[in-house]
Amino acid sequence: MNKQAIEAVIFDLDGVLADTAHFHFLAWRELAQTQGIDFDEAFNERLKGVDRMASLDLILRQSSRNYTHEEKQVLANKKNQHYQQLTATITPADLLPGARAALEAVRSAGLKTGLASVSKNAFFILERLEIRDCFDDIVDAAFLTHTKPHPEIFLTAANHLGVDPSACIGVEDSLAGITSIKAAGMFALGIGSANVLTDADLVIPDLRHFLLNDYAVN
Ligand code: G6P
Numbered sequence: 001m002n003k004q005a006i007e008a009v010i011f012d013l014d015g016v017l018a019d020t021a022h023f024h025f026l027a028w029r030e031l032a033q034t035q036g037i038d039f040d041e042a043f044n045e046r047l048k049g050v051d052r053m054a055s056l057d058l059i060l061r062q063s064s065r066n067y068t069h070e071e072k073q074v075l076a077n078k079k080n081q082h083y084q085q086l087t088a089t090i091t092p093a094d095l096l097p098g099a100r101a102a103l104e105a106v107r108s109a110g111l112k113t114g115l116a117s118v119s120k121n122a123f124f125i126l127e128r129l130e131i132r133d134c135f136d137d138i139v140d141a142a143f144l145t146h147t148k149p150h151p152e153i154f155l156t157a158a159n160h161l162g163v164d165p166s167a168c169i170g171v172e173d174s175l176a177g178i179t180s181i182k183a184a185g186m187f188a189l190g191i192g193s194a195n196v197l198t199d200a201d202l203v204i205p206d207l208r209h210f211l212l213n214d215y216a217v218n
């Protein structure tokens with residue numbers, strides 16, 4: 001173990017800090033149903049961490065018909081309106097267990113905190129949860145070229161923080177996110193089930209189990 005090597009922890013938002021992954025699921029499921037497409041929790045795992053248009057493409061691929069770019073735009077907007085309705089009234093009580101304590105632990109250890117979410121609603125959600133000030137850097141998804149599993153977002157966060165990727169821990173609840181972290185050359189801490197997040201370096205059920213001392217960075 002080489003604790004000194006860790007200089008930053010970069011968190012995903014939905015499903016890691018915020019109890020919002022279920023709202024994405026509900027909004028996508030309703031949209032899929034309007035198109036006669038089956039949608040369940042297992043399929044939803046593939047969408048976690050994937051941006052809005054790429055998620056829509058994965059869903060519409062299940063349909064026998066083709067969609068124009070304009071039709072896709074309308075459907076994506078519908079899903080987003082529904083998601084925004086579902087999240088309009090969230091409060092700090094919607095922080096996942098251990099989230100605030102983990103952010104505070106990282107900062108009091110003198111390490112930097114970053115946020116790496118591909119959600120274009122991230123800034124709004126951070127405001128509602130009252131944790132925007134907990135971050136040294138928040139990557140703005142509007143400026144990204146690639147969605148997870150591409151490493152761009154985690155590399156961008158490390159770059160903004162001025163920390164080498166090898167000195168970062170990335171924290172993720174999604175398959176795409178863990179792949180992104182590993183491709184960026186970081187230690188991948190999975191939140192959820194080790195049976196799902198098979199490529200993570202370590203998996204804990206939630207951030208109540210987050211202990212900085214547990215992680216080794218090569
Ligand atoms: C996160 C969530 C995904 C969501 C994506 C885009 O990565 O895990 O489920 O599709 O953000 O979110 P947005 O709010 O921009 O539609």
Ligand code: MG
Nearest residue numbers: 012014015173
């Ligand atoms: Mg997530």
